[in-house]
Amino acid sequence: MRRKTVKKLFSVLLAGTMALSLAACGDGSGKDTEKAAVPETAAKEETEAAKTKASEDGDVVLEFWDMPWGSVAYQEAAQALVKRFNEEHPGITVNYTSVPWDGDYQTFNVAITSGNAPDVSTGSGYSPFQFDAMGEILPLDDLMEEMKADGSADFEETAMKQFVQNGHQVAMPWNLDPKCIYYRKDILEENNIPVPTTWDELLDACKQLSNGDFYGMAIESAGAWPLNIFLINNGVSFIDENKQAAFTSDGVKETLEYFRTLSEEKVIAPGSAGYTAAEAQKLFLQGKAAFIPTSADFANSIKDQGEEFYNNVELLAPLTAPSGTSLSIMGCNGIMAYQQTEHPDEAKMFIRWWLENSDTLWTEGGMGAFPALRTKYTLDVFTQDKFKAALIEKVLPVSVPLNYPSENAFPAMNSIQGELLTSQACSMVLGTDKPVEDIMNEINDKVITILDSFGTGEE
Amino acid sequence: MKIKRIFKTIGFYLLLTIIVLFISLPLINMVGSSFKSTREILNNNNIFPEVFTWENYRNVLNRTPFLTYVRNSVVVAVLTAVVVGITSCLAGYAIARYQRHIRAFRYFSKLFLILQMFPAVLLMIPLVLVFIKVGLSDSLLGISLIYIAFNIPFCTWMISGFFEGIPVEMEEAAQIDGCTVFQSFCKLAVPLSLPGIASIMIYAFIGAWNEYMMANVINKSAEVKTLPVGLQSFILQFDTDWGSLMAASVLAIIPAMLFIIFMQKYIVAGLTAGAVKG
Numbered sequence: 001m002r003r004k005t006v007k008k009l010f011s012v013l014l015a016g017t018m019a020l021s022l023a024a025c026g027d028g029s030g031k032d033t034e035k036a037a038v039p040e041t042a043a044k045e046e047t048e049a050a051k052t053k054a055s056e057d058g059d060v061v062l063e064f065w066d067m068p069w070g071s072v073a074y075q076e077a078a079q080a081l082v083k084r085f086n087e088e089h090p091g092i093t094v095n096y097t098s099v100p101w102d103g104d105y106q107t108f109n110v111a112i113t114s115g116n117a118p119d120v121s122t123g124s125g126y127s128p129f130q131f132d133a134m135g136e137i138l139p140l141d142d143l144m145e146e147m148k149a150d151g152s153a154d155f156e157e158t159a160m161k162q163f164v165q166n167g168h169q170v171a172m173p174w175n176l177d178p179k180c181i182y183y184r185k186d187i188l189e190e191n192n193i194p195v196p197t198t199w200d201e202l203l204d205a206c207k208q209l210s211n212g213d214f215y216g217m218a219i220e221s222a223g224a225w226p227l228n229i230f231l232i233n234n235g236v237s238f239i240d241e242n243k244q245a246a247f248t249s250d251g252v253k254e255t256l257e258y259f260r261t262l263s264e265e266k267v268i269a270p271g272s273a274g275y276t277a278a279e280a281q282k283l284f285l286q287g288k289a290a291f292i293p294t295s296a297d298f299a300n301s302i303k304d305q306g307e308e309f310y311n312n313v314e315l316l317a318p319l320t321a322p323s324g325t326s327l328s329i330m331g332c333n334g335i336m337a338y339q340q341t342e343h344p345d346e347a348k349m350f351i352r353w354w355l356e357n358s359d360t361l362w363t364e365g366g367m368g369a370f371p372a373l374r375t376k377y378t379l380d381v382f383t384q385d386k387f388k389a390a391l392i393e394k395v396l397p398v399s400v401p402l403n404y405p406s407e408n409a410f411p412a413m414n415s416i417q418g419e420l421l422t423s424q425a426c427s428m429v430l431g432t433d434k435p436v437e438d439i440m441n442e443i444n445d446k447v448i449t450i451l452d453s454f455g456t457g458e459e
Numbered sequence: 460m461k462i463k464r465i466f467k468t469i470g471f472y473l474l475l476t477i478i479v480l481f482i483s484l485p486l487i488n489m490v491g492s493s494f495k496s497t498r499e500i501l502n503n504n505n506i507f508p509e510v511f512t513w514e515n516y517r518n519v520l521n522r523t524p525f526l527t528y529v530r531n532s533v534v535v536a537v538l539t540a541v542v543v544g545i546t547s548c549l550a551g552y553a554i555a556r557y558q559r560h561i562r563a564f565r566y567f568s569k570l571f572l573i574l575q576m577f578p579a580v581l582l583m584i585p586l587v588l589v590f591i592k593v594g595l596s597d598s599l600l601g602i603s604l605i606y607i608a609f610n611i612p613f614c615t616w617m618i619s620g621f622f623e624g625i626p627v628e629m630e631e632a633a634q635i636d637g638c639t640v641f642q643s644f645c646k647l648a649v650p651l652s653l654p655g656i657a658s659i660m661i662y663a664f665i666g667a668w669n670e671y672m673m674a675n676v677i678n679k680s681a682e683v684k685t686l687p688v689g690l691q692s693f694i695l696q697f698d699t700d701w702g703s704l705m706a707a708s709v710l711a712i713i714p715a716m717l718f719i720i721f722m723q724k725y726i727v728a729g730l731t732a733g734a735v736k737g
Contacts, residue, residue, distance in 0.1 A: 065679075300698070305498055
């Protein structure tokens with residue numbers, strides 16, 4: 001009898017633990033859930049008190065978390081830049097930390113909710129909106145106004161509007177990461193194919209060039225930037241101007257059907273449905289593809305292949321899509337400060353200094369993304385590089401972020417991008433026979449779920 | 460007949476070699492790529508370099524705090540393995556020997572398995588809060604304590620099986636001859652359970668060596684980063700420094716490989732012997 005009771009208790013305990021373990025599998029959605037996850041004031045106050053690490057001289061100490069925007073050279077340049085700031089500003093010491101991209105959201109989320117947020121950080125495009133929804137972002141309205149007043153807010157126009165939520169500046173535009181299409185001009189010339197300017201011309205060029213092991217276009221599905229490039233080029237995205245789900249629009253259908261045609265006409269590699277960016281880039285660098293829609297910083301790898309290859313590759317101007325638009329897509333990444341900072345004025349001062357003095361991150365650090373401040377486009381590293389110059393001239397002026405046509409981003413975009421919905425759509429279009437309408441509806445339903453969970457950020 | 464046996468043996472080992480090479484292909488490719496320039500990694504599919512270069516290794520060793528990451532990982536993994544080994548042995552022995560006398564012990568080891576179901580990600584925020592308060596965040600000791608705590612339950616359950624396989628009568632005979640319980644544990648049970656002890660130490664070592672998420676969240680400074688976190692510095696948002704990453708990965712597996720080669724004779728025995736009772 002006693003054994004049976006123990007067994008029953010054991011079974012209940014086991015079932016309860018399994019049920020609790022499912023808590024980690026929840027979507028964690030909803031502003032209320034996020035606010036409930038924040039430990040309350042007492043812990044934050046204690047942590048903030050502990051965080052005031054003034055040195056014996058009474059220095060202000062700022063924790064700056066930066067993302068690896070470049071490899072070894074970038075991190076060396078960034079640390080040198082921080083050192084320079086510290087030397088120029090006695091009384092303020094900035095501690096530099098590089099946060100890996102893998103698990104970055106967990107890193108920031110845990111730090112913020114445990115009251116251990118940095119003072120300043122850079123981050124991926126939509127993260128400031130999500131943290132602002134948690135009440136953790138320090139508004140930078142006064143900083144933006146200050147820079148506008150003295151004429152130094154020479155940001156790309158789209159980037160200027162991007163980081164505004166509920167009328168507040170949640171981050172300063174830091175860098176822009178445009179996407180584009182590179183092509184082999186020598187192969188086009190050899191085959192007397194004119195440089196395409198429309199989707200139809202691009203498809204024709206690809207069909208003429210595809211032959212056995214050679215493909216018209218190298219496409220990846222894992223990150224799915226190629227599909228994003230064509231969606232935005234056609235003037236459509238996941239949402240409409242009212243921030244409502246819009247993945248069932250005619251423009252989206254047109255784009256997905258175009259991609260399916262690429263697959264049916266065999267102008268892309270058979271494994272494209274599962275290709276990562278590295279695999280698609282490798283195909284292009286091995287001379288097995290003529291066009292590659294990809295991230296602009298792929299130019300570094302093109303340069304690495306030697307002068308001959310570099311001279312044979314050009315950047316395609318944004319195509320004229322079936323809808324008549326010629327847009328391009330870019331990521332906008334910001335630099336932000338946190339409410340938990342003990343030194344908001346110094347944090348803002350550092351942000352402004354970082355924006356205005358970060359030339360060496362490009363000249364010595366080899367940073368792939370572009371500065372959001374247009375004044376920096378006069379640097380030799382941009383004017384003397386044919387790809388960068390072409391991007392500045394032809395691509396950036398017509399580039400918009402994934403939240404187009406919404407002028408500014410909002411928290412749900414973090415999940416829309418993070419859930420890799422474009423990747424799912426691209427894999428299904430290229431790798432299955434599923435009707436395009438079904439794919440659109442499936443993805444659209446997911447967008448609706450995300451928008452319902454996270455809202456549009458408007459109070 | 461003899462020739463037939465020879466051919467059979469050759470065929471068998473040939474097949475094994477092919478299988479091993481196939482399984483090891485990613486590793487071989489990684490080593491080969493570490494001696495190629497990033498340009499060559501991207502523009503051909505050869506396993507071995509056309510142009511051999513040490514540039515990637517120079518980059519990793521001279522321009523990054525890579526050796527610091529290795530040192531940190533070795534310290535954390537060894538500390539975890541040793542502490543888990545000692546603690547789990549003591550706890551596992553108690554469970555194995557006293558479950559006949561204390562009924563609760565029969566279910567205790569099963570509770571350890573239930574603990575394994577608990578998602579570690581739920582503990583991240585509370586752990587960070589506690590560690591900040593006690594001053595253990597951003598430290599090797601702090602992350603070691605986490606790995607020790609995470610590994611003890613499973614290792615205790617595993618080693619208790621080994622101890623159960625040792626006949627009680629042997630220890631009773633030792634105690635009749637004058638050994639205390641602790642002496643019979645140290646002089647009889649532990650030597651006979653060395654395969655199991657080696658297994659749990661290897662398990663704890665590898666777990667601590669490979670773990671990424673907790674190390675990334677708890678430790679931020681470059682001085683206390685471990686290898687898995689350090690390797691991420693070569694992975695950019697939309698690009699990867701493949702040459703440096705391959706070189707760093709080759710260097711990263713050397714300590715773990717040496718440890719496993721040294722302990723391998725205990726691994727197979729350890730994995731199976733504990734399952735046999737009585």
